[in-house]
Amino acid sequence: MIGIVGGLGPYSGLDITKKIIDETAARSDQEHLPLLLFSCPHLIPDRKAYLLDTSNENPGKAIASVLRKLEIAGATVAAIPSNIVHAEPIFSFIKAEIARTGSTLQLLHIVHETVQFVHENYPDTMVGVISTAGEQLYSLYRAAFIEKGFDVVTPEGTEQEKVNNAIYDAEYGIKAQPVPIANKAREDLLSAMDDLKKKGAQVIILGCAELPLAIPERDHNGMIIIDPNRILARALIRAVAPDKLKPL
Amino acid sequence: MIGIVGGLGPYSGLDITKKIIDETAARSDQEHLPLLLFSCPHLIPDRKAYLLDTSNENPGKAIASVLRKLEIAGATVAAIPSNIVHAEPIFSFIKAEIARTGSTLQLLHIVHETVQFVHENYPDTMVGVISTAGEQLYSLYRAAFIEKGFDVVTPEGTEQEKVNNAIYDAEYGIKAQPVPIANKAREDLLSAMDDLKKKGAQVIILGCAELPLAIPERDHNGMIIIDPNRILARALIRAVAPDKLKPL
Incomplete structure (x- = not known):
């Protein structure tokens, strides 16, 4: 059975659950995979607050x-x-803590799965990572791609500001207005992606959980778009029932 | 904590989980309610097959x-x-079985919650129930509304066929093509609803789990549209944290 830690935030737990169902080859309810979404957001302290202090x-x-x-x-x-x-x-603490309590649970890593996926499917490409300035500080995407031998580009200056605002702006940002996404948020993200294309990006990583809501497409301006939640969903299916994984 | 039996089908479990999150007043991840979605579709035999035999x-x-x-x-x-x-x-068997095993779990009933909601918010209205011919056979909506003193209308003849096909047609039906919904499926459902309006319906009940995918709006042609999954989500929130229930 697949287990998902939900509530970080609540819509992100929902999103990966949906993608597990989407990516499972099933002709009836009964052919879908058993899964458990455990969402206890009230028990889990703020992640950014911990990293800052x-x-x-x-x-x-x-x-x-x-x-x-x-x-x-x-x-x-x-x-x-x-x-x-x-x-x-945070992650190494989790690994140590579950090992200490005798767990044999296989815990997947969103960044490692994403890098591995790109390495297998789009080797020798230049990778563009889109995320907020705050996420770029802690994100492991850049380091993990470089370690695998990829060249990595990220938005800079006004382009990075556009990405931040597309997510956080109190009026048109995705967090403030998730349904429907404001045109400005989407256009600014596409503009930041186009800027990475000029720097040579061939593959774009949507490095914040909010981004797939605004950018559902799988390619843009000749670049492949990678949604890490979808990759993680596929990795979970492969771990329990590889024969039920839909073709890409 | 809220518990949800998922997998019947998988997207319906997802839908109510989303509506619980949507209907919860929360300003941070931590303010969202604890919930558990347990989806074991492989263990649960076909429901219609059982009712037929x-x-x-x-x-x-x-x-x-x-x-x-x-x-x-x-x-x-x-x-x-x-x-x-x-x-x-099926439902009375479930109630007896969990009582037999000593459960103290409060189990909500989608039809009773929906009828109660309409009774409280739209009393003395004429209710139209939209669902497939198969669901109409087993659905308790009609009987439950009549028992509460409501007048009930349902589609007949070609209008009922339109509803069936909007859900089951191999080309344009919602089951075959959920994303994006075919225009024909949506238009035929709206037409069946307009026909119920002519018969006097003031409130429409979306009596199949697929219907809210095609009819997300909350009113149409002067009629109130009721999505039972949303009502059930609100009833679950009220049961654990009434102060966190968003206003209607």
């Missing part, structure tokens, strides 16, 4: 406890649909 | 077992986002 409680502790609950309920593989949780000070 | 295994047995798992994991109130599961031969 590690004297706060490590949110990894509560996340590890949810993972144990998933395992007790029958999950054999699990994932946490949140980029920032995979920053080292 | 009750010599098959009652799917209520497997559903009761999922409810017990939800309760053991911490759920205090639960719901099953599927209309047909609430047909008496």
Whole structure:
């Protein structure tokens, strides 16, 4: 059974659950995979607050406890649909904590799965990573792609500001107005992607959980667009039932 | 904690989970409600097959077992986002089975919650119920509304055929083509609703889980549209945290 730690935020847990269903080859309800979404947002302290001030409680502790609950309920593989949780000070704590409690749960890593996917399917490409300035600080995408030998570009200056505002602006940002997405948010993100194309990007990584809401397409201006939640969903299916994974 | 029996079908479990998040007043991840979506579609036999031939295994047995798992994991109130599961031969079996195993879980009933909602908010209205011919056979909406003193109208003849085809047609039906919904499916459903308006309907009940995908609006042609999954989501929130229920 697949386990998902939800609530980080709530819509991100929903999004990966939807993508697991979308990417499963099934002709009836019964052919779909067993899965468990455990969402305890009230128990899990703010992730960014911890990274900015590690004297706060490590949110990894509560996340590890949810993972144990998933395992007790029958999950054999699990994932946490949140980029920032995979920053080292949190993720390594989670790994240590579940190991300490004797867990044998297979825990997937959103960044490693995404890098591996691009490495297998689009080797030797130049990778553009789009995310907020805050996420760029903690995101492991850049370092993980470079380690695999990829060249990486990210938005700079006004283009980075456009990305930040597309997510956070109080009027047109995706967080403030998720349904429907404001045209300005979408256009500014496409503009930032076009700018990365000029720098040579062939593959774009949507490095914040909000971005696939505004950019659902799988390619743009000749570049491949990678949605890490979709990759993580596919990796979860492959872990429990590789024969049910839909073709790309 | 809220528990949801998912997988009946998979997108319906997802839909109610989304509506619980949508209808919760929360300014941060941490303010969202704890919830658990347990989806074991492979364990739960076909519901229509059982109603057509009750010599098959009652799917209520497997559903009761999922409810017990939800309760053991911490759920205090639960719901099953599927209309047909609430047909008496299945639902009363589930109630008896969880009572037999000593459960104290509060199990909500999608039809009763919907009828109660309409009774409180739109009393003395004429109710139109839209669903497939198959669902009309087993659906409790008609009987439950009549019992509360409502007048009820349902599509007949070619209008009922339009509803069936909007859901089941191999080319343009919602089941075959959920994203994006075919114009014809949507137009035929609106036409069936307009026909119920001519018969006096003031409130329309979307009596199949697929219908809110094609009819997301909350009113049409002067009629109020009721989405039972949204009502069930609101009832779940009210059961655990009435102060967090968004205004209608």
